[in-house]
Structure formats: structure tokens, C-alpha cells
Amino acid sequence: MKGPGQDPAAPGPDSALSGSDAPPETGAPQESVPSPGSGSPAETGSAPGSAEARPPGGSRATGPKTRLRGTTKPPTVASRLLQNRWAGLAGLLVAILAPFVNATPYALSVMTSAAIFVMLAAGLNIVVGYCGLLDLGYAAFFAVGAYTSGVLATRFDLPLLATVPAVLVATVIAGIVIGAPTLRLRSDYLAVVTLGFGEIIRITANNLEVTGGPSGVYGIPHLVDGPVAFYYLTVAVVAVAVAGAARLGRSRLGRAWRFVREDEDAAEAMGVHTYRVKLAAYIAGAIWGGLAGVLFGAHLSAISPASFTFLQSALVLMAVVLGGMGSMPGVVIGAIVISILPEILRDLADHRFFLFGVLLIVVMLLRPQGLWPARSKEALK
């Protein structure tokens, strides 16, 4: 179903880190002609000023116009630099070298958290970025993973690694339970249902005895000894996860995801089993989130329901949107920014989330494609 090997033209596993980019020559021409399928058929409520009825450029509706801005121009030097296939490797190199610059326990802890956050964002990018499904309860899968491994490891004295199969099973089940009934519905229903699901998981963890109630699970064993070793392990796992997600995005399934995102009806008409494809995206996102949860538990050695609030889900979403939905390198950068920024701006702690909210609106209004937009042969939307 989701073998990365399905893309035969792949140059090698490393380059996958650079994400769903295509060589720079591709961007421009297709964009200026609005293809019949890429209008906004789902927007039954579109206002009279909506862009599809007007010639491009003279439109008052700023949304669609700005969406094209980044792609109609030929790539600049900067963006060509960003499109470089070595960007991913360079990022990995930075991550490997970072402890040589600053290896205080605090810095290591922050960097490890950031790496875990990158993995979460990569997983959410599959759901939101590739498939266009808004998941507002992504922390639920994070929680399912963290709790499954934490509870199993502490109750049965298992090494953490042995809980991974159980985590996989649990997250897949969670993904199916929540995805199966809701993915048939309108996309905006999904958003609220996932929001509710996130709350259900958190409240359940808060109420059950086996999960330790409000105080949570503590004494989770470490995966490896020492913070430095764990940092490198995390970086390795996250690198593989990010590369895997990016590869998945370029596979046959990934193309189907993007097709569904662009125009679900057209995809259906072309023979894409949209429901199954969406469920696959959802489950993939769940697995990524669950595995990130295992790392999270191992990192902090204690988890509690307070770590899995809506705030967490919203922050991950923020990272994906800021970086550029569907663009794996952008999402990685976005995740790093979102997770490191609060550490730098400690003085602004009170205003931080307010600024995040405003930023979310501003990004959507002015630069919906994100800081580092996805470029591919397919039209962007």
C-alpha cells in the first residue's frame, strides 16, 4: 500500500529528505491557466467576487490570487537554493552537529523536543498537507502512542522498544475508529469531530485508573542511556520518519492524496477510491503521531493528560501551515521554528499563543502556501 519503493525514479533515500519538490523547471506554465478541475467546486457558498469568474489579476478576492503568487514567477535564486535536493541532508547535518555547538542538558532537551515535534508535524502534513483533511485532534494519536507504550512498559516491565508493535496496532485502530465514520462526510465535519476526538482521548486518559488519572504515567524507561545518545536516536528516527513521509507523498498513493485534495469529485470520477485513500492518509498520520508519542514518553519519562491538549494539536497545525502545507522541508522548518521560538521568547510567554493565533490568520491571508511552499508538477491550490 505505501511502499516507498513504488517510485522507481527515486535517486536514493537521502534525497527524499528534501521533500515533495520537483526540479525547478516545472513550476510556471500550468499555473496561469486555471484548469477546469482546480476551481473551487466545493465552495457552494462562494461570493460573487470569487476568483473563478474573473480574469486572473483583476480579482478582488485576494485569497486565490496570492495563492498563485509564489508559483507564477520563475523561481528566484533563493527558492532554487531551497529546492536543492541536498537541503534535507544539510538539515540532517545541522541536527547532527548541533550538540557540538551547545550540549548543555537544557539545550539537548530542547533540541530533542524539537525533533519530536518535527516528527509530529511530518505526520500531520500527510493528513492536512497532502490529503487536505483538517485534523484538529492530532494530539490524540500522540497521546495514544505515548500512553500505550508508557502503560505497557511500566505495568509489564517491558523495554520500550517491545511496546512499539502494540503502539502501531493501537494507533491504527484509533485511526480507523475515528476516520471510518467521519471521512465519508464533508471535510469541515471532520475538523470538528477530530477536535472532539482529541478531547475524548484526553478526558479518558484523565479518568481511567490504568492511565494514572490526572497525574499520568511516570517512570517510563529510557530507550538508550544518556541524553546525547537519545538525542541522536531521536534525530535518526525523525529523519527516517520525515524521509518516509516525503517519499509517501511522492508515491502513487501520494499522488492520489493530492488529487483528492485538489478535487475530490474529479478524483472519484477518475477511479480513485477516495474514501480508502483518505483513510490511508489518516492512518499514516496516526502512525507517525503514535511513534512520536513513544519518543515523547521516552524523552520525558513521564506523561500526563496535560501534554495532550488542543493547544498541542493547534501548535502542530500551526507548524504545518506556517511551513507550507504539503511541503515537507517547509513543514520541518515550521516545526523547528514553532518549537524553538517559545524558548527564545520566554519573556513574551503570555503573548505567545495570541501571536500564534494572529500569525495563523495572517499566513492564511497573505501567504497561504507557507514559508516554503510545495512545488510540484501538479497545480497548487
Next chain:
Amino acid sequence: MTQLVWNGLFVGSFYALVALGYSMVYGIIKLLNFAHGDLYMLGAFTGFAILGAAGGVSSSAALPVLLAVLLATMVITGLAGVVLERVAYRPLRGAPRLSLLITAVGASFALEYGMRVVAGADPRVYPVRLGGTTLEVFGARLTVQQLTLVAVAVVLMAGLNLLVTRTREGRAMRAIALDPRTSALMGIDVNAVISRTFFLGSALAGAAGVMAGAYYGKIDFLMGFLIGLKAFTAAVIGGIGNIPGTMLGGLLLGLLESFGTFWLGGEWRDVFAFGVLILFLTVRPTGLLGERVTERV
């Protein structure tokens, strides 16, 4: 038993008030306004600020003063809703739905934590507390204040229903819900009507916020989050976009919660409510009174 029913109806009337705004906005521009619950929160804080500025309120005059505050708050939250629509939603009206949803989440975030910056993270105690005379009706214990609040809610809802079904303005709203472009051709100022819809919906949410503040006595900046979710659940149960359906859904959700709490215990109340939401979406996604909505191509 009757006590449970009464509690359910009481909470349900709050849900219905908040859900109406959700439902109206959704019915007209197909936008899930995530910030709607936060307008409820804003209403509670606005009422708090007005009461604080007015100084202490003697308990004898509490109810008339509260009604005046209610009206003032409705105007202010209504205007806040209009500003929100103008700044965050209108520029994106032709954009993909995902962008709008994300903007709505951002707006919700900004309102919540903006209020935290302004009012602080700690819960505030409402200066007016309604408590008092107890009546015994069919074995259920209810207070005069509860009755008043329910009556206010019913009046507001009935007024809204009249507005939407009987007036020129309401006809314009329904026309836009059916087809915005054709409505514009028929001479309806679509943007103005949408603004007024936001005003109405937000004003109702603000009213509910003041009432909740006065009744429960404690408000905080995250109080809108959960009720926003609940209101959506109520709207889905009744049929989103359908005004009588939404009212019914709110009352029904209140009843379900009241009985669910009784059977399962208070800590599972929210889980139960969201479970009902998921069940409804699986079995009858159009809600009890909703019509089947097909996404037009």
C-alpha cells in the same frame, strides 16, 4: 427524573443559543466559525467588565441590571463578530475551504489568548450571582433565576426565528444560503447581509456568555472552547443550517448530557456528548431536521 429533565433543558437552552449562531453562519456561508465559542467567552468578559465599571449591584435590582448589561453585551459581541468576519473571513471567501477553517482556528486562538493577555489566566468571579428562591414543580427543584434565563433564551430564539422566517432581512439570508451569486443579481447586498448574520449570531453567543457568567459565577478565557464544541454537536444533532432543528438539537443535547451524567458519572459527560456527535454523524449526518445537502460541483 423531572429534575434531570429540567437540568437538561436548562443547560440545553444555553447550548441552543450558542448553536444558533454556529448554525446560521454555517447555513449562509458554509463556514464553521471555530471562534464562535470564543465570542461566547468574549460576551461573558464584556458583561463582567460592564458590571465592574458600573460598580456594585444591589441584589434587589440584580435582574433588571443584568438584562441591561445583557443588551449592551449583545451589541458589543455582535460588533466583534462583524469585525472578525470583515478581517479574517471575508478576504478568503473564494478560497479553498481548508484555508477558511484554518483561519477560523487562528481566530479562535487569537481571541482566547488575547483575552488571556487582557484579563489574565485566572478565573474571574462574576460580580452578580444569581441564586435564590427555589420552586418545586413536579418534584423538580428549580430557581426563579433559572426560569428567567430560560425565558430570556426562549425569547431570543423565538425572535430570531421570526426574523429569519418573516422579515425581508431573513428572506435575504435564506436566499444567500441557497445561492449567493443569484442573490447578488437580485439586488441583495450579500456582504452586508453576511455581516448582519455574523452580528446576530455573535450577539446570541454573547448573551449566552453573560447568562452563563451570571449563573455559574465564574468565567475564564478558555470557557468558550468546550461550549463551542458542544454547540456544534447540538447543531449537528438538530441539522446544521436549520434554525428550529438547531434549537431542538441544543435541548436534546442538554437532556442527553443530563441523563448521561446520571448514568455514567460527571467525569464522562463530555466524552458522552462527543460520542453522541460521532454516532449521529455516522447514522444520520444531516441531523434530525436537516435536509440532505449535496456538495454542488
